[in-house]
Amino acid sequence: MSAFLDMGGYAAFVWPAYLVTLAVLVLNIIWARKSLARALQAARRRTAAAGEDS
Amino acid sequence: MRWTWFHRLASPPYLYALAARLTPWFAWPAALLILGGLYAGLVLAPPDYQQGEGFRIIYVHVPSAWMSLMVYVTMGVAAAVGLIWRMKVAHAVAASCAPIGASFTVAALVTGSLWGKPMWGTYWVWDPRLTSELILLFLYLGFMGLRAGFDDTQRADRSAALLAIVGMVNVPIIHYSVIWWNSLHQGPSVMRLGKPTMPPAMLVPLLVLLLGFTLFFAAVLLVRVRAEILQRERAARWIGETLRA
Structure with missing residues (x-):
């Protein structure tokens, strides 16, 4: 799970991108x-x- | 060729009722496709051999960018129909498109920038693709600002329609910018002649999301069009009859 959240070190870019789009x-x-x-x-x-x- | 469907669509009460009836038929498939597509993109699709997990931004960036262009084309065509055939509901459709398109243009720019930082080393460059997409945002905002500047709906419709139509030249510029100019942005990998350059395991979630976002646009547009029609037809008798029914 934490590996998934880490996104291979790209967490700081992947998750905000998904968050903005969902928003x-x-x-x-x-x-x-x-x-x-x-x-x-x-x-x-x-x-x-x-x-x-009327 | 029979044009009765076209004339019927031009009737505000008919379009109002039709929009209300059709909305769930777009909204629910859109919700399923978007949730399924996001899950597939985040979990099922394999990591990219160059970009690793970072490439997963594609599943929000490309659908957002697709929306920014598709909504603009819808807006431009609706504006042209409204101008040429003096069709009021077409202007209502164009006016409803603008805030939707603007919001997804922002999403495309922000997700693109978040993708650019780790892969290109910068959030922003004045690259042809990025610059033309930013101009698209200004076209949307200009369209909305121009509408807001008129008290008279008819004059607002006509002026904004002209802007929307002239702005259509930007659409092919955005699409071909990565081919015509030397761009940092990668070339087309889905919407190109011949085969897409992605393997099916990566491509299918993207296609699902593209369809899901498109249906989402239809659903949101139908709701907004109803609001626009109610405002524009405030003096009409059918509204009272519809509300009482």
Whole structure:
């Protein structure tokens, strides 16, 4: 296991590279879902307001 | 040739519903392929005879770099379609591409730099491949900045689309930079004419990851496109009907 973590002496480069890429993948999921949630919330507010007007 | 599918895609409520329906069909295969590919790349693939275990950076670097280019081409084509056929949803697609592409360009640059240090002895050189990839990041950021600079969505769409289309010249420059110029960066080993230069045990995990990242892009894009459509169509009646349904 420690040999695996050591990555043949390249641990300081391999693991940060994987970490950055995983972070970008996860952030993309979070950002996309957040932007959809925000847009849905705004749309719901508008429909509710329009419903009260009529 | 029937073009009805094209016209249907141009309809915001149709595309909104389609995007919602399709997202899981891209997201779950993407998750499986990426997790499987990373495991295969880290554990199953044999170490490289020159770079030892350090070569495993390839499994995050190449898919990120692939995304940076593939997303840009998608953005440029969508922008062109939006400009030529005045199709609003095409601009929504282009606008949704930019933050995804920019983030993977950052990943490609950072992982490349982390690979360069042990193998070339430096985090960064002003090499044609590295420089053109950095310009790609600036194109994405310029596209997003330009959009943010307009209050009027239509004018933002048109100006940003022009930038995206002009920036397309950078895509072949990045791809061929390692062939045209004397570069520190290695030549193509997967996307080249003839056979790839890697043995199957190393190549297969990479191909799995390339497919996984591509499906991941599709899934994230579909979610973002829905958000874009909701914002752009805020005055439309179908939104209220869809939300109540």
